[in-house]
Amino acid sequence: MRIRILVALLLLLSSSFACARDIAPGDACPTLRSQLASPDQATRIAAIACNEHLLWFRPFIDADGRLASATVHEAEAGHLADGASEPWRRVAGYWRESGLLWQMSRFPGAGECVHAGSGSYPSPSCRAFVVDKPWSAAFISYVMKRADLPGFHASASHYDYVAAAYAAPDESPFQYLDPAIAKPGTGDLLCYVRNNGQVFGYAGFVAALGAGSGPYNMHCDIVVAASPGDDGKAYLVGGNVLQGVTMRVLPLNRNGNFWSLPRRTGTEGSCSPDNAAACNFNRQDWVALLQLKPAAALARLPRTTPALPAATPVPGTQQCCTACVVGSGVPRCPKPVQPLIR
Numbered sequence: 001m002r003i004r005i006l007v008a009l010l011l012l013l014s015s016s017f018a019c020a021r022d023i024a025p026g027d028a029c030p031t032l033r034s035q036l037a038s039p040d041q042a043t044r045i046a047a048i049a050c051n052e053h054l055l056w057f058r059p060f061i062d063a064d065g066r067l068a069s070a071t072v073h074e075a076e077a078g079h080l081a082d083g084a085s086e087p088w089r090r091v092a093g094y095w096r097e098s099g100l101l102w103q104m105s106r107f108p109g110a111g112e113c114v115h116a117g118s119g120s121y122p123s124p125s126c127r128a129f130v131v132d133k134p135w136s137a138a139f140i141s142y143v144m145k146r147a148d149l150p151g152f153h154a155s156a157s158h159y160d161y162v163a164a165a166y167a168a169p170d171e172s173p174f175q176y177l178d179p180a181i182a183k184p185g186t187g188d189l190l191c192y193v194r195n196n197g198q199v200f201g202y203a204g205f206v207a208a209l210g211a212g213s214g215p216y217n218m219h220c221d222i223v224v225a226a227s228p229g230d231d232g233k234a235y236l237v238g239g240n241v242l243q244g245v246t247m248r249v250l251p252l253n254r255n256g257n258f259w260s261l262p263r264r265t266g267t268e269g270s271c272s273p274d275n276a277a278a279c280n281f282n283r284q285d286w287v288a289l290l291q292l293k294p295a296a297a298l299a300r301l302p303r304t305t306p307a308l309p310a311a312t313p314v315p316g317t318q319q320c321c322t323a324c325v326v327g328s329g330v331p332r333c334p335k336p337v338q339p340l341i342r
Contacts, residue, residue, distance in 0.1 A: 027060075027235060027247070028225035029053055033313050042187030042292055045147045046224040049237040051313060052143070052245045053224075055080045055090070060247035063233065065262060065280030073243040075131045077122070087244070091130045091138075092116040092123075094239065098141035098154050107133060136219050139239025140189070143222060149173050151301030158218035162191055165290050166209045173298055174290035178202040183256040184223045184234050187292035190250075191220040192284035199266040205287035220290070221248055228256035242281070250282060261286055 029050035036051060038044045053059075057071035057080070072078060076087045092113040095101040104110040109129030116126045140161075141154035151173040155161055165172040179190060180202060193200050194217040200208060208214060221238035224247075232252030239245050251259040262283035271279035292298075 045187040049222045053237045056245040061281045063249045065282035088127045088130045094138045094142040136240035158220045159215040177289045179289040182289040188223040189220040189290040191288045192286045
């Protein structure tokens, strides 16, 4: 009898260990970046967002809401992880390739961004446009267009596709859910309202949408991985987060729900050296989890715009350098061949 109990316990422990191994701990982006052309819609969305995050040297906000790493920023002229892209030109590319740049044509510098993807001209007006205009929705639109997400309409405002998921659920690729009780999954969007003068919460924002008020300034991040458990984590990637493409880490419980999702209450005061308890980049007015619909439901939605070609994966290491560090082991890039002037 004791032997049978012992065998049963060993089998239970073995099964638990196998289940634990099925949940990939840590940042999934280094693995996901090789799946840019995955036939699975959610995986493809996550892979594209992850590829951009890796390109920006993997800045992230940890589970305690602290910025733990930031290497480059949107206005800089240095290179991203591919050794070639400049941050501000990459952001101009999000505007251009999402198809949204034409909507911004009335703003100074937008026209110059049309041609900022190539050449060496510094494009000061485009660079100023990149700094002056929030680009987080352009980033989301870029990812969704490159992933060829049916039913998604690109917009320079997060509010548009959040409101569409609420008002026209049959036409949206997302289902509008309460982030406090929904289980986040790969390809979902977690969204908050950027309004320091008012706190909505899920119920308040649904009421505002029902009343037709708005639009409101918002921000959304893409869920690229979710691993429930005792030390569960959700990993989200967003653009224009602290001037880069930044990952946010949020705790999950065993059931896969957000664990004590940090929320603004309006009473915490302003972040300052005298009020460090209010300093948390994860404490936001979270109002919606836009859950990506199953493949069968997505297949019934129309393609809104032609998909972009699959993004080129970010190399693991820089292949050559122009401003080289002695002893780094990275070879110097060859000088470009100058054309003959006749």
